Amino acid sequence: MSIAELKFDVAPLPSVMWKQTRAQLLSSLRIPAFSLTTILLPIMFFAFFGLPYVHQTIGNTNITVGPYVMASFGAYAVSSAMVFNFGIGVAMARGQKMDLLQRATPLPSGVAMAATVVNAMVFALISLIALFAFASIAGGVSLPVGTWLTLTLRLLVGAVPLIGLGMAIGYAAGPNSAPAVTNLIYLPMSFASGLFIPVAQLPAIIQKVAPYLPTYHYGQIAWNAVGAPTESMESAVIWLGAWTVLFFALALRFIRLDQSRKFS
Amino acid sequence: MLRAHNLSKKFGAVVAVKDVSLDVREGEIFGFLGPNGAGKTTTISMLLGLTHPSSGSVEILGERVTPSQTAVLHQVGTLVGDPALLMPFTARQNLHMLAYLYPDVSDRHVEAILEEVGLSEAADRPARTLSTGMKQRLGLALALVTEPRLLILDEPANGLDPAGVHELRTLFRSLADKGVTIFLSSHQLHEVELICGRVAVVNRGSLVVEGTVEELTKRSGDHVTVTTTEPGRTAELLRLLPDARDISVTATGLEVAGVPSELVLQHLVTHGATPKEVSVKHRDLEEMFLELTRSEPPLAPTK
Amino acid sequence: MTTPAVELIDVRKSFGHLEALRGVSLRIEQGEVVAILGPNGAGKTTCINLMLGQRRPTAGTARLFGLSPEDRRARSRCGVMLQESGLLGQLRVRELVDLFGSYYPHPLTPEKALAMAGLEDQSRMQASKLSGGQRQRLYFALAVCGDPEAVFLDEPTVGMDVEARRAFLDVIRQFGESGKTIVLTTHYLEEADELADRIVVFDQGRVIADASPSEIKSQVAGKKISFVTDAPVPEAYLAGLGVTRVESDAGRVRMLSSTPEDVLWRLHQCGVEIRDLEVTGVNLEDAFVSLTSRQTAIGS
Numbered sequence: 001m002s003i004a005e006l007k008f009d010v011a012p013l014p015s016v017m018w019k020q021t022r023a024q025l026l027s028s029l030r031i032p033a034f035s036l037t038t039i040l041l042p043i044m045f046f047a048f049f050g051l052p053y054v055h056q057t058i059g060n061t062n063i064t065v066g067p068y069v070m071a072s073f074g075a076y077a078v079s080s081a082m083v084f085n086f087g088i089g090v091a092m093a094r095g096q097k098m099d100l101l102q103r104a105t106p107l108p109s110g111v112a113m114a115a116t117v118v119n120a121m122v123f124a125l126i127s128l129i130a131l132f133a134f135a136s137i138a139g140g141v142s143l144p145v146g147t148w149l150t151l152t153l154r155l156l157v158g159a160v161p162l163i164g165l166g167m168a169i170g171y172a173a174g175p176n177s178a179p180a181v182t183n184l185i186y187l188p189m190s191f192a193s194g195l196f197i198p199v200a201q202l203p204a205i206i207q208k209v210a211p212y213l214p215t216y217h218y219g220q221i222a223w224n225a226v227g228a229p230t231e232s233m234e235s236a237v238i239w240l241g242a243w244t245v246l247f248f249a250l251a252l253r254f255i256r257l258d259q260s261r262k263f264s
Numbered sequence: 265m266l267r268a269h270n271l272s273k274k275f276g277a278v279v280a281v282k283d284v285s286l287d288v289r290e291g292e293i294f295g296f297l298g299p300n301g302a303g304k305t306t307t308i309s310m311l312l313g314l315t316h317p318s319s320g321s322v323e324i325l326g327e328r329v330t331p332s333q334t335a336v337l338h339q340v341g342t343l344v345g346d347p348a349l350l351m352p353f354t355a356r357q358n359l360h361m362l363a364y365l366y367p368d369v370s371d372r373h374v375e376a377i378l379e380e381v382g383l384s385e386a387a388d389r390p391a392r393t394l395s396t397g398m399k400q401r402l403g404l405a406l407a408l409v410t411e412p413r414l415l416i417l418d419e420p421a422n423g424l425d426p427a428g429v430h431e432l433r434t435l436f437r438s439l440a441d442k443g444v445t446i447f448l449s450s451h452q453l454h455e456v457e458l459i460c461g462r463v464a465v466v467n468r469g470s471l472v473v474e475g476t477v478e479e480l481t482k483r484s485g486d487h488v489t490v491t492t493t494e495p496g497r498t499a500e501l502l503r504l505l506p507d508a509r510d511i512s513v514t515a516t517g518l519e520v521a522g523v524p525s526e527l528v529l530q531h532l533v534t535h536g537a538t539p540k541e542v543s544v545k546h547r548d549l550e551e552m553f554l555e556l557t558r559s560e561p562p563l564a565p566t567k
Numbered sequence: 568m569t570t571p572a573v574e575l576i577d578v579r580k581s582f583g584h585l586e587a588l589r590g591v592s593l594r595i596e597q598g599e600v601v602a603i604l605g606p607n608g609a610g611k612t613t614c615i616n617l618m619l620g621q622r623r624p625t626a627g628t629a630r631l632f633g634l635s636p637e638d639r640r641a642r643s644r645c646g647v648m649l650q651e652s653g654l655l656g657q658l659r660v661r662e663l664v665d666l667f668g669s670y671y672p673h674p675l676t677p678e679k680a681l682a683m684a685g686l687e688d689q690s691r692m693q694a695s696k697l698s699g700g701q702r703q704r705l706y707f708a709l710a711v712c713g714d715p716e717a718v719f720l721d722e723p724t725v726g727m728d729v730e731a732r733r734a735f736l737d738v739i740r741q742f743g744e745s746g747k748t749i750v751l752t753t754h755y756l757e758e759a760d761e762l763a764d765r766i767v768v769f770d771q772g773r774v775i776a777d778a779s780p781s782e783i784k785s786q787v788a789g790k791k792i793s794f795v796t797d798a799p800v801p802e803a804y805l806a807g808l809g810v811t812r813v814e815s816d817a818g819r820v821r822m823l824s825s826t827p828e829d830v831l832w833r834l835h836q837c838g839v840e841i842r843d844l845e846v847t848g849v850n851l852e853d854a855f856v857s858l859t860s861r862q863t864a865i866g867s
Contacts, residue, residue, distance in 0.1 A: 425754050
């Protein structure tokens with residue numbers, strides 16, 4: 001009458017993780033509206049804002065517009081991928097009650113979320129590669145190999161606080177309000193951080209607010225990689241670290257609330 | 265009351281509905297049956313003037329119905345698919361908003377309808393907080409509140425538990441008594457068998473049969489099944505009946521043909537051999553339905 | 568004694584002020600086919616949710632194969648078909664079945680799961696493009712793809728047409744015959760009657776009956792009388808006979824009575840013409856309605 005007589009097997013975690021990631025990736029790729037916008041939008045912005053002046057030097061720096069704008073929209077590409085993927089993606093999945101079914105299966109909790117992170121990273125990487133290719137081919141932007149790599153690494157790692165922001169929105173908002181909320185938060189934030197128009201050219205009020213925004217410091221680490229004058233990297237890392245803690249704490253709170261409403 | 269004349273509908277090369285004619289008489293409860301994909305929904309769509317038929321016509325209360333001529337539908341109550349509810353508003357408010365368009369409908373009537381569908385207690389809850397069954401009841405209330413002469417309903421018992429289905433049956437009966445015509449479509453053939461007078465079955469776009477439930481579930485050869493613990497004695501007794509033939513013993517009793525069941529029972533009771541059960545062998549509506557609509561090959565392999 | 572598949576030990580569940588389950592103890596052995604019935608709001612879905620670890624009891628214990636239902640090891644033996652579900656709609660049917668199978672240690676091949684659900688023709692379709700009935704079958708395929716020992720089905724045949732429902736019930740029956748544990752909730756009492764070895768009836772958060780279908784039917788005394796007649800039968804004719812649930816539609820009259828001979832005698836005396844007479848045992852619906860209405864009368 002003991003459970004010793006029952007042998008319990010479980011599916012190995014690595015293969016579950018691999019299959020789940022692959023499935024979510026395939027699923028995202030099959031939504032052309034999503035996959036194409038993620039990849040094409042940064043390229044469009046670069047073409048609009050950067051291409052016409054690609055070889056002009058900026059102010060009294062020794063950096064040209066090309067790499068600068070490319071870094072800007074690289075930052076936009078990755079940060080928006082993170083915030084929207086999590087903000088809207090997670091809210092939609094919750095709205096469709098995917099989490100209810102997943103929880104009834106032996107899928108370990110956390111695997112779906114980890115797969116979403118990988119998904120977001122893969123899309124971010126793809127959009128970066130597309131943007132860099134476009135910038136170098138159409139815009140003639142040329143940088144040392146080390147710079148390309150540093151920029152990419154910084155953009156991917158530095159986006160972690162924005163994953164937190166996305167998760168917080170995704171678990172707080174419902175599927176109907178998530179797109180609106182995400183846009184309302186992200187667009188003004190990225191604009192005020194100078195990702196579209198350099199901060200120096202923005203109205204004075206916005207210039208005052210900018211240094212408090214996470215996307216501002218995110219932009220800073222990107223611009224620093226291409227050689228533009230920025231704040232110190234230590235400062236940027238501290239700010240990003242603080243925002244990471246804040247956003248993830250918020251996300252955790254909303255996740256707990258959601259869990260207790262559904263699964264307690 | 266409701267007539268369809270040779271309705272057909274083509275979507276490109278696909279013929280969804282082919283030459284379907286219906287004649288629903290006033291005051292009857294008519295069942296419209298068919299497997300998924302048989303053309304039921306498309307036909308109902310044409311009846312409600314939501315789709316143009318490729319050919320044929322629809323007449324309700326003597327007036328033509330097409331997507332451009334839908335005036336008569338004001339006198340038709342419908343519940344097709346998920347009820348069209350305004351989610352932020354309460355059940356009562358939903359009803360009042362509809363009733364506003366119909367000056368003859370009084371507040372008292374709205375309350376009476378809420379009572380009739382069993383929503384009086386939940387009347388002040390926002391529609392989005394209602395369970396499926398309650399949303400369904402609200403949908404029914406919306407169909408009924410305008411006091412229509414004809415009801416067109418698709419899966420009216422959706423989301424209702426057995427008690428709710430029973431209440432629905434009672435409601436339909438009282439409506440039929442008042443002369444309301446009910447045209448309903450359902451997969452719950454046991455319910456249809458209980459409540460409908462006539463039914464029509466469509467399969468693959470065409471009408472395959474139409475008739476009363478009694479006719480369609482006709483006993484096969486007048487066989488009466490008797491469940492008894494004394495088959496021997498019962499058989500002897502039955503042989504005494506002049507018209508009795510084909511008396512055969514079964515696992516639970518026996519079968520006999522040629523004699524009506526009430527006579528069988530009377531005879532056995534009079535001779536002190538009251539059986540446990542007496543029933544008339546007939547196929548139920550579900551069996552008839554399957555016979556008519558079984559697709560080839562069967563859906564799931566059986567061992 | 569082997570480990571039961573499911574055990575609920577004096578379980579209580581409240582949602583705020585609402586007491587959904589008020590002290591339920593239930594034990595389902597491996598290999599049983601159990602149907603859980605009850606009116607809406609009686610606690611059926613809450614009960615299944617507790618069995619599966621979707622919710623936690625407010626008091627008492629729930630066990631799945633002897634472990635906590637939230638233990639992944641226990642869930643690796645179970646397949647589930649819920650009422651409320653969502654899927655990655657862009658994935659194809661076969662891809663989804665393959666994905667869900669990968670959550671289990673010894674899954675069936677996707678082909679086999681698809682065959683069981685009758686979805687071979689749809690294997691390359693995207694899930695979002697399936698019809699309602701096909702979607703239900705997909706959920707079923709996902710419930711069985713892991714080759715589970717126990718299957719939990721919450722109102723599985725909603726939206727299916729007659730043929731699909733019959734095919735589905737055949738598959739479930741075969742499952743049950745192969746020794747798997749099946750726990751199913753349904754409003755279609757004929758389904759419960761056909762499939763289940765054991766029926767558990769919930770009402771207002773408690774178990775009010777737990778027995779085989781025939782035992783439950785026999786708990787309701789009396790017989791069902793049904794006949795065809797030309798003119799409506801006035802209520803007065805049936806006065807004082809103790810008949811219940813009299814229903815009359817399109818010429819056919821039905822009622823329940825524990826003294827059918829008396830009823831027939833009275834009708835005969837009143838000159839009611841009777842054709843196609845049937846006197847049979849009560850079916851599960853009659854038993855069920857009788858049980859739950861009795862409960863309301865006592866409890867209210």
